Amino acid sequence: MAQTIAEKLFSRHNLAGKPVHSGDFLEARIDGAMMHYHANEPMHDLALQAGFKDGLPRVWDRDRVYVLLDHHQPTLSQKQADENALIRREVERLGIKCFHDSEPGIAHQMMADYGLTRPGELVVGNDSHTISYGALNSGGMGITRADMLYVLLFGELWFQVPPTLKLVLNGKQPNYPIAKDIILHLAGQYGDDFAGSMSIEYAGTLTPQLSIDSRMCLSAHGVEVGAKLAMFPCDDTTREFLKTRTDKPFEPIAADVDAVYEKEIVLDVDSMPFAVAKPHQFGNVGPVSDVAGVAIQQAIIGSCANGRFEDIEIAARMLKGRKVAKGMRFLISPASQQVYLQCLKAGLIESLIEAGAQVVTPGCGVCQPKVGFLSDGEACITATTRNFKGRKGSMKADIYLAGPLTVAAAAVAGKIIDPREVFDGI
């Protein structure tokens, strides 16, 4: 029977060794486990609660557990420093080999930067945006901390094979990133759970033109539209990206031509407007013209959705020779040290600083938030992941989500504005 990418992924990893189909429950073998080890709910405490008197007794495979301290780098309190110290002791005790300790950055970007998630693999992480590995044809899935305890011990976990939504993106890549506009537009059209508990498979004429940066934005945002997986095909762009990052072999997964899809959505990106999500939900989307003129005090480019080279590059390109509006706080946070370095070498950071932007250490800081809080009555436009009420401090502040180009335009204008009114050549 013909299979989707999700069906093949789970069939390949099924412990029972049988092919599985949409709706089946299975116990699967895990290829990699990404975790912070500690955030919100400590893994060590969970192990104690479960009954392990001395904490976790082992990890199933020391080469397949990746610990990255992204959420707490650099530490903002002694409490965090103490937590990081505990993680260091635990990593040492359990013999975990891959540990990115004193390195700021978002774990998901670092997983890609260091080639730790490869096509055809089933990689879990205890963070919802683990789904972004689908950009590399890797079955990245967010799991919960309690699930992770099970994975760490046995390298196995239960799943239900999701039905698949085929997302056909047709059109031409313009000379600026449009991944954010695509996903916001779709959430606005079809609701913020249009891919609820499904696997998204990206197809269409635009898909091969998308950069890995854009693919990671779309895959990361799979979670904002409810998806379990958000898979891109493995093509030359994928191989080129992985070439310098991993020398481990991998086996990509492609869907069968006659695979059965639960749903299909076709989007023509050439006729798509710049999209903005209004407060306080991801699906509350309209064209930028709907909110043009709204005064903005803070603009942000960053996060696992839009903190990549192309996002920062478009801002730098557009801000060259211009100034950030008076009273505007324009925060830019590269997704990782590798991305930061790439931006530095390309001269982007210089242009941004000259224009009046401020660069924040790589990591989740601008998203969570750890930096860049809002006061009552303020408004922020941001190319990060979420606009829930209170996400950036005040419950009485407004958060708008948009692509990096629209954010850069607002940073210059001091208000939400169609980027075409501010910038030439787009």
Added chain:
Amino acid sequence: MAFDLNRTLSGRVWKFGDSIETDAINPYYRYPTMEELKLHTMEAYRPEFPKEVKAGDILVAGRNFGCGSSRPGLVLREVGIAVILAESVSRLFLRNSIARAIPIFVAPGITKIVEDGATLEVDYPAGVVRVPASGASVELRKFPPVIEQIFAAGGLPESAYARYMRETAKQNN
């Protein structure tokens, strides 16, 4: 804490809308301790909730309950919510709840048959949710055995512990 799926429950309903996110359920980055969280859970939607919720109350929500970051809803159990029923549940919130043996059931149509403050009866064994006052009912989706076993063990960490002990005992024999 094991949850006995065979128990039927009845309680007062707190009704919420669609796409209630985990930032509202569990705003841990603003209120890092459980004691603080208990005073603030769900206040983004209903400021009176943390003050007035009582042990045994039932939470009813619309589509996509628990969307957003992967965060457990332990605080809802802590404030006394006995069971959560929703039109649909975001997958990570569902995984989180199952792994911690927090009763959460998908019952399509639930928001149409029950109003805020009404009494609701939840009968998992029969796979049905009823509103005694009106007699209206909807089907509740039952879990497959692999998930029912997690509830019986008291959660996934507890079930991991049991498996680990079983396997190491076997090796030592």
